[in-house]
Amino acid sequence: MDRQQVVLHMNHGMGDNSYAHNSIVQQKKVMREAKGIVEESMMRLYTIIPIHCFKVADLGCSSGPNALQLVSNVIDIVDTTTCNLNLKPPIFQFFLNDLFGNDFNSIFKSLPQFSEIIEEKKGHKCGACFINATPGTFYKSLFPNNFLHFVHSSFSLHWLSQAPKELGNEENVHLTSTTPPAMHEAYLEQFQKDFKLFLKLRSQELVPKGGMVLTLIGRDKSQKTHDIRTAWSLIGTTLNDMVLENLIEAIKLESFDLPLYNPTIEEAKEVIEDEGSFTLQRLESVILDWSTNIKEAVDDDNNNNLDLNTKAEFTTKFIRAALEPLLKAKFGEEIMDELFVRYKNKIVQLIMGVKILEFPTLIISLIKKV
Numbered sequence: 001m002d003r004q005q006v007v008l009h010m011n012h013g014m015g016d017n018s019y020a021h022n023s024i025v026q027q028k029k030v031m032r033e034a035k036g037i038v039e040e041s042m043m044r045l046y047t048i049i050p051i052h053c054f055k056v057a058d059l060g061c062s063s064g065p066n067a068l069q070l071v072s073n074v075i076d077i078v079d080t081t082t083c084n085l086n087l088k089p090p091i092f093q094f095f096l097n098d099l100f101g102n103d104f105n106s107i108f109k110s111l112p113q114f115s116e117i118i119e120e121k122k123g124h125k126c127g128a129c130f131i132n133a134t135p136g137t138f139y140k141s142l143f144p145n146n147f148l149h150f151v152h153s154s155f156s157l158h159w160l161s162q163a164p165k166e167l168g169n170e171e172n173v174h175l176t177s178t179t180p181p182a183m184h185e186a187y188l189e190q191f192q193k194d195f196k197l198f199l200k201l202r203s204q205e206l207v208p209k210g211g212m213v214l215t216l217i218g219r220d221k222s223q224k225t226h227d228i229r230t231a232w233s234l235i236g237t238t239l240n241d242m243v244l245e246n247l248i249e250a251i252k253l254e255s256f257d258l259p260l261y262n263p264t265i266e267e268a269k270e271v272i273e274d275e276g277s278f279t280l281q282r283l284e285s286v287i288l289d290w291s292t293n294i295k296e297a298v299d300d301d302n303n304n305n306l307d308l309n310t311k312a313e314f315t316t317k318f319i320r321a322a323l324e325p326l327l328k329a330k331f332g333e334e335i336m337d338e339l340f341v342r343y344k345n346k347i348v349q350l351i352m353g354v355k356i357l358e359f360p361t362l363i364i365s366l367i368k369k370v
């Protein structure tokens, strides 16, 4: 089995560096933006397909509060839709997917409390709800053909199945402004290959006219601001500094590249059209400030007054929660604290220099062609 499928996961548990504690931007901002689009997709489904048991998959669910957010949103939306259309509520079957190393146990442990909350909110009005785990890569088949009504994936599809092979990207771990064009091309080709395969597999698993809503971190063609790739490349600069101080072996850095790609709207659209199984309903881009503070994410307050240190700390934790397991597997646990102290200092300098650090999140809504 591909090593990445075992090593890649977000930081487990509920600790200070866990994904559960450092994924508020995704939950509060992206899922909220996407909820209207999910709602639109469900309303459409309900008016065209009679559904007794509503089968929904969330691909790349991770762990922590975000893992059950889609389940909660779908139950809410379907409840309102069936009430409005005067239909009987369906039975729900949810499939939570992620790679094998994901902290599925912490999701399972939170299920009793989650069910209580749903029961309190919906009472007898809500149909029975079965929640299943489906471990495995979404770049392989996960379900039988013509099985699912709706597929969702939030903040996961910018993860490639692997970094392009034989990059020769010795000092960097991702694309930077000085990376040769051939490497940009290799990353783009890997994204095109992976995303096309993902679409083909999902088109087999969805029923005809089934819906799919995807969100992923993209990039702006004009490159006006520092986007998320600056955050990836600063990991490379930090690791490189540590190589120069003999804290890390150079050979380890030479053979490490992040398996991430952030497409533009145009690149994503081209793959969808080329693959051909889906009709594109929506393709939007929402700009997120990635140095935003938890309070801002929760309250929507203006975050301009927050001090540099707080912004840098927030950004560092958000990146650490996502990248630490991969970095730990390659460079060892003992250097992780030092790596992220240095990384945070680089983020402070970056924020001082540019003030705005934002990235576009692509929201894509698709319908399987008949």
Ligand SMILES: C[S@@+](CC[C@H](N)C(=O)[O-])C[C@H]1O[C@@H](n2cnc3c(N)ncnc32)[C@H](O)[C@@H]1O
Residues within 6 Å of the ligand: 008, 009, 010, 023, 026, 027, 059, 060, 061, 062, 063, 066, 067, 097, 098, 099, 102, 136, 137, 138, 139, 153, 154, 155, 156, 159, 160, 161, 322
């Ligand atoms: C940033 S988290 C997003 C979690 C959650 N959906 C959210 O919106 O907060 C990305 C998740 O995608 C998962 N992932 C990455 N590549 C994957 C693959 N090939 N198959 C399944 N899950 C994958 C990672 O393990 C991780 O849990």
